[in-house]
Amino acid sequence: MPWKVLIADDDPNVREIIRLYFRQQQIELVEAPDGASALSMLAEAKPDIVILDVMMPGLDGFETCREIMKRCEIPVIMLTAKNDEIDRVLGLELGADDYMTKPFSPRELVARIKAIFRRMQKGQAAIEADSPAQYEFDDLVIHVPRREVNVGSEKIDLRPKEFELLAFFAKSPGSVFTREQLLQQVWGYEFSGDMRTVDVHVKKLREKLSPCPHACIHTVWGVGYKFEVEACT
Known part of the structure; x- marks a missing residue:
């Protein structure tokens, strides 16, 4: 199925790499340069999943994730340049479904997205079985x-x-x-x-x-x- 992904990352090079790879995978990408822009796009874009960079100017990834969780039920993947456990734990506690440490492979990112959707599809069937x-x-x-x-x-x-x-x-x-x-x-x-x-x-x-x-x-x-x-x- 075609997916729509909203990414918030202040690094245009990261967004470009993801955009080019997602185009090959026929995944629609909506781009935001910061957390505030991502929140303003959320209702209109109606993405299937959100990718948030942790270190963004203004509203960082954690605050953006916290606000998203107040507004809707949607999977979130956090991107962090740090490998500190505290970053991973905080993202998960805020409701993120997964995290990746930069630098990362766009192929792995797509694999993580697919894994999240597989779990969502199987989740209800599994608990009802x-x-x-x-x-x-x-x-x-x-x-x-x-x-x-x-x-x-x-x-x-x-x-x-x-x-x-x-x-x-x-x-x-x-x-x-x-x-x-x-x-x-x-x-x-x-x-x-x-x-x-x-x-x-x-x-x-x-x-x-x-x-x-x-x-x-x-x-x-x-x-x-x-x-x-x-x-x-």
Whole structure:
């Protein structure tokens, strides 16, 4: 299918390299020189995915990502000239789906984009396979087809990957999963991120489930995580 990608990067050489390669791949590219311009183009361009450079003048990539997450549900890839873990973690915590360190190959960038769309297409089918219409754990209710989570009368706002992670845990409460297993089962076997990705999403999920005193995601030290339905202490 033809994709439309919005890129925000203040380096015209980077945009040109990506533009030429995307043209070969029949991917439409919308270009913005900074974060503020990208935000102004977002509603009209209606891209399928956004690529954000971290180091931009004015509104940087992190602030732009934060604002995008307020406006819509759309995949985001962060580009960073640094390989610092703090940059990767912050981008993921803000809701980015992936990150790449400059310099990078345009071919790899396209591969990452394809991987994200594969995961999106498989995600709903995967969580619905052999799943009930909903899971109920005391006052925690997970509506699978509607992708909604409620604690009592309160609706919990989850990002798509957070929901898929919770739905996967809910299938097997009490079972321990390694980070590698979670990357394979929730993100997809082809996912090329690091183990920190799982930690960041678990942290965010714990925070959002805090209104529920009965459902906890426990850390099993040296192994991974497990979801249990019990009174939290």
